[in-house]
Amino acid sequence: MSTVTEIIEAVKSLAAEEKGEFLTRLSEVDFDDAWDRQIAADAQAGRLDHLWQQALEDIKAGRTKPLDEVLHDG
Incomplete structure (x- = not known):
């Protein structure tokens, strides 16, 4: 198998257990x-x-936000 397409096709042909x-x-x-x-x-x-x-420098200058604020959008 030399290409991604061939690999994908081979994986598609596997039985469910083999895919797992x-x-x-x-x-x-x-x-x-x-x-x-x-x-x-x-x-x-x-x-x-x-x-x-x-x-x-960014932290000292206040140019950062707490991670929680960034992750929870505000």
């Missing part, structure tokens, strides 16, 4: 591992320090 197993196993795959490693390396190297400083 496929989805369970797919959910266990760590797709974000490379991204997580890059973020960790960037943080360790100080490449994210400017973002941290900007966040602190």
Whole structure:
């Protein structure tokens, strides 16, 4: 299977139990591992320090909202 379309068609043809197993196993795959490693390396190297400083400045200047307010729309 070399394309997404072929994979989707193959999954569609699975029996219900097999689809369940496929989805369970797919959910266990760590797709974000490379991204997580890059973020960790960037943080360790100080490449994210400017973002941290900007966040602190925004908090001190009152340019932020409490998370509850954002999540509950007001």
